[in-house]
Amino acid sequence: MSPAAKSQNPLSPRDRIQVPRQAMPEQAPEVRAHNFEEVNLGYSAELARQEALRCLECAKPTCMDNCPVGVDVKEFVRRIVIGDFLGAAAKIRQDNVLPAVTGRVCPQEDQCEGKCLLSKKVKPLGIGYLERFVADYEQRMGTHAVPKAEPTGKKVAVVGSGPSGLTVAGDLIQKGHKVRVFEALHEIGGVLVYGIPEFRLPKQIVREQIDYMREMGVEFETDVVVGRTVTIDELMEEEGYDAVYIGTGAGLPQFMNIPGEHLNGVYSANEFLTRINLMKAYKFPVYDEPMLDLRGKHVAVIGGGNTALDAIRSALRLGAKKAYVIYRRSDAEMPARAEEVHHARKEGIDFHMLTAPVEFLADGNGWLTGARCVRMELGEPDASGRRRPMPMQGSEFDLPLSVAVIAIGTRANPIVQSTTPGLGTNKRGYIQASETTQRTTRKGVFAGGDIVTGSATVILAMGAGRRAAKSIHEYLSTGQW
Amino acid sequence: MFKIIHAQFLAPGIKRFVIEAPRIARKQRPGQFVILRIYEEGERIPVTIENSDPEKGTFNIVVQSAGKTTHLLNSLETGDWILDVVGPLGKPSEIANYGTVVVVGGGVGTAMAYPTAAALKAAGNRVISIVGARNKELVILESELRAVSDALMITTDDGSYADKGFVTDKLRQLIENGTRIDLVIAVGPIVMMKAVSEMTRKEHIHTVVSLNPIMIDGTGMCGGCRVMIDGKSEFACVDGPEFDGHKVDFSVLVQRNAMYRDAEQRSLAEYRHARQHPETCPSSGARQGGQQ
Numbered sequence: 001m002s003p004a005a006k007s008q009n010p011l012s013p014r015d016r017i018q019v020p021r022q023a024m025p026e027q028a029p030e031v032r033a034h035n036f037e038e039v040n041l042g043y044s045a046e047l048a049r050q051e052a053l054r055c056l057e058c059a060k061p062t063c064m065d066n067c068p069v070g071v072d073v074k075e076f077v078r079r080i081v082i083g084d085f086l087g088a089a090a091k092i093r094q095d096n097v098l099p100a101v102t103g104r105v106c107p108q109e110d111q112c113e114g115k116c117l118l119s120k121k122v123k124p125l126g127i128g129y130l131e132r133f134v135a136d137y138e139q140r141m142g143t144h145a146v147p148k149a150e151p152t153g154k155k156v157a158v159v160g161s162g163p164s165g166l167t168v169a170g171d172l173i174q175k176g177h178k179v180r181v182f183e184a185l186h187e188i189g190g191v192l193v194y195g196i197p198e199f200r201l202p203k204q205i206v207r208e209q210i211d212y213m214r215e216m217g218v219e220f221e222t223d224v225v226v227g228r229t230v231t232i233d234e235l236m237e238e239e240g241y242d243a244v245y246i247g248t249g250a251g252l253p254q255f256m257n258i259p260g261e262h263l264n265g266v267y268s269a270n271e272f273l274t275r276i277n278l279m280k281a282y283k284f285p286v287y288d289e290p291m292l293d294l295r296g297k298h299v300a301v302i303g304g305g306n307t308a309l310d311a312i313r314s315a316l317r318l319g320a321k322k323a324y325v326i327y328r329r330s331d332a333e334m335p336a337r338a339e340e341v342h343h344a345r346k347e348g349i350d351f352h353m354l355t356a357p358v359e360f361l362a363d364g365n366g367w368l369t370g371a372r373c374v375r376m377e378l379g380e381p382d383a384s385g386r387r388r389p390m391p392m393q394g395s396e397f398d399l400p401l402s403v404a405v406i407a408i409g410t411r412a413n414p415i416v417q418s419t420t421p422g423l424g425t426n427k428r429g430y431i432q433a434s435e436t437t438q439r440t441t442r443k444g445v446f447a448g449g450d451i452v453t454g455s456a457t458v459i460l461a462m463g464a465g466r467r468a469a470k471s472i473h474e475y476l477s478t479g480q481w
Numbered sequence: 482m483f484k485i486i487h488a489q490f491l492a493p494g495i496k497r498f499v500i501e502a503p504r505i506a507r508k509q510r511p512g513q514f515v516i517l518r519i520y521e522e523g524e525r526i527p528v529t530i531e532n533s534d535p536e537k538g539t540f541n542i543v544v545q546s547a548g549k550t551t552h553l554l555n556s557l558e559t560g561d562w563i564l565d566v567v568g569p570l571g572k573p574s575e576i577a578n579y580g581t582v583v584v585v586g587g588g589v590g591t592a593m594a595y596p597t598a599a600a601l602k603a604a605g606n607r608v609i610s611i612v613g614a615r616n617k618e619l620v621i622l623e624s625e626l627r628a629v630s631d632a633l634m635i636t637t638d639d640g641s642y643a644d645k646g647f648v649t650d651k652l653r654q655l656i657e658n659g660t661r662i663d664l665v666i667a668v669g670p671i672v673m674m675k676a677v678s679e680m681t682r683k684e685h686i687h688t689v690v691s692l693n694p695i696m697i698d699g700t701g702m703c704g705g706c707r708v709m710i711d712g713k714s715e716f717a718c719v720d721g722p723e724f725d726g727h728k729v730d731f732s733v734l735v736q737r738n739a740m741y742r743d744a745e746q747r748s749l750a751e752y753r754h755a756r757q758h759p760e761t762c763p764s765s766g767a768r769q770g771g772q773q
Contacts, residue, residue: 271703290744366736
């Protein structure tokens with residue numbers, strides 16, 4: 001029996017192509033630029049079903065090919081078509097423990113939607129929007145099933161509560177292993193709580209996903225810096241953990257090593273976003289953590305990734321009069337999600353492409369007054385395959401600024417590596433781990449996410465978490481390394 | 482939640498807390514610090530650990546009231562709770578037998594210098610301690626330091642106790658007397674550490690200082706604590722907090738620590754107002770940590 005025969009989609013494939021992609025309802029740009037409420041408002045059930053009808057139900061779907069966690073898109077969309085939203089959510093949850101998160105922050109255009117057959121002729125299926133819809137629907141209904149597995153008697157320590165650690169925890173608890181997650185900060189969620197702003201990923205969504213994990217039996221311990229508060233060896237030898245997963249994340253912010261980076265008013269994106277998202281500095285003085293007052297100020301972010309856009313859009317919401325993105329390459333090379341770039345432009349962010357700062361300028365008291373920038377042109381492709389930006393002679397100009405945020409990436413945090421004898425690292429200090437099993441050079445120790453790959457995306461970290469969980473389960477079941 | 486097992490003022494505005502945290506107590510080494518957050522809306526502040534007792538699962542901090550958070554902390558009593566304490570953070574002091582070590586503690590920095598002095602003594606060094614305070618009341622840990630020092634010198638700015646003057650006066654005397662000094666460790670106000678470093682630079686005496694920049698996470702993630710060392714950015718939380726005093730750009734440290742002065746003053750003023758007028762402002766300022 002062919003899949004088409006099973007289809008409960010009332011439209012013929014030809015008609016499906018005629019249905020336009022359903023737009024995501026969103027706050028108007030001029031309104032959202034002044035608040036931290038979520039930009040996208042989410043599909044209604046009607047919009048979701050309408051969008052789901054567009055799925056061509058390919059006999060050999062390619063949409064899951066690029067999904068790091070392998071979500072069965074065709075099947076969950078089919079369940080939306082027949083109105084079984086909870087069934088759709090359950091289907092996603094088999095492969096993805098954080099659907100409400102990935103539905104919001106995945107770069108779908110490079111993954112599932114990029115592979116959607118519809119995109120050859122029209123706009124791709126809104127897979128991210130649909131994922132988000134069913135995850136939110138499930139949460140609103142409050143009826144999600146809490147799977148319980150037979151205890152295996154094995155204990156796993158997960159280091160870091162970001163997307164990869166949470167994925168490992170969620171997958172392994174469903175296998176019956178005891179799982180405890182250690183977090184260095186005072187709040188669970190890693191980059192989901194300190195990095196990604198409220199307007200893109202409401203913290204309530206993250207908390208709900210974590211509460212769900214607690215219901216499944218995952219234990220969390222905050223205020224533990226593994227490597228300092230307790231070492232990997234102590235966890236295994238003294239606290240009885242049979243396996244450890246290291247998912248400590250991106251690590252130390254990089255600076256450009258140009259003059260003036262120590263000036264007051266120059267932030268790393270991590271610090272800027274942490275003050276806002278984790279410490280709620282924008283609610284000062286109700287919250288005690290301060291940050292510089294951005295109202296009426298000129299603010300720039302340096303960098304072209306999602307973090308850079310998160311930072312500058314936050315600055316806009318905190319009252320910045322001018323908000324610039326300074327990026328040394330062109331639009332085509334920007335690593336940020338297409339939707340975020342689109343949203344940022346609509347909100348009035350000013351993009352200085354093919355531009356790089358060469359020096360931060362100061363007043364006499366150590367406060368930032370601007371950035372001396374140079375225009376760039378693109379040369380031959382570099383090691384990343386992108387065309388190398390080259391400074392143009394005599395193109396310097398000064399941009400007046402009160403605050404500059406540097407978002408050019410991160411380097412490896414050394415704390416775990418330097419306190420775990422025998423844990424292999426690569427030249428750049430990241431942990432060596434197998435791409436298929438996430439095994440490190442230490443028996444029983446697995447690693448994944450940014451601490452292995454360097455800065456990447458939430459979903460890639462989750463993909464590593466999935467592979468690790470499978471591999472940890474195998475190791476715990478067989479005892480074989 | 483972390484319980485305060487014992488809280489006691491050592492001097493006006495300077496309080497010692499014994500805090501229950503078995504993991505931290507077990508791992509702490511001299512020179513390390515914790516970051517704490519007293520209550521949900523609180524900021525995260527770094528505080529150097531004075532000492533710990535792995536058997537009892539406790540560690541000590543000594544806190545001087547300066548801004549809102551330290552005032553609030555010093556209003557806590559035995560039996561109160563602190564919402565979050567994370568550590569021990571930073572690299573420990575490098576303890577070895579150097580020969581003769583001069584340990585300089587300024588103000589509340591004395592509490593941080595003390596465990597390092599004790600460890601250096603235990604490692605076989607001749608330890609000469611110099612303690613400076615504004616006045617007699619603010620001299621802390623005198624007997625403790627005396628017990629681990631071959632010699633202890635005390636100065637007060639106003640001469641109300643021991644010798645009038647600054648710690649650098651005593652250090653200069655030692656140098657001028659021809660005392661062989663293999664290492665100087667200075668912990669205290671930035672001006673003091675800077676003055677000590679400038680004095681020892683000329684004498685080519687290796688000098689270690691403990692820096693106290695603004696921090697958030699304490700694990701290297703935010704980069705807010707970056708300090709200029711030998712012209713390069715380093716992170717005090719993971720590369721420090723101790724650095725070669727001759728390589729530190731103290732003016733950058735002073736400048737960066739002033740970044741939030743306006744906000745800090747506002748917080749403190751509002752806190753004091755709320756303390757004095759709790760009826761007008763029940764929700765802020767007068768809050769106590771934990772279960773209070």
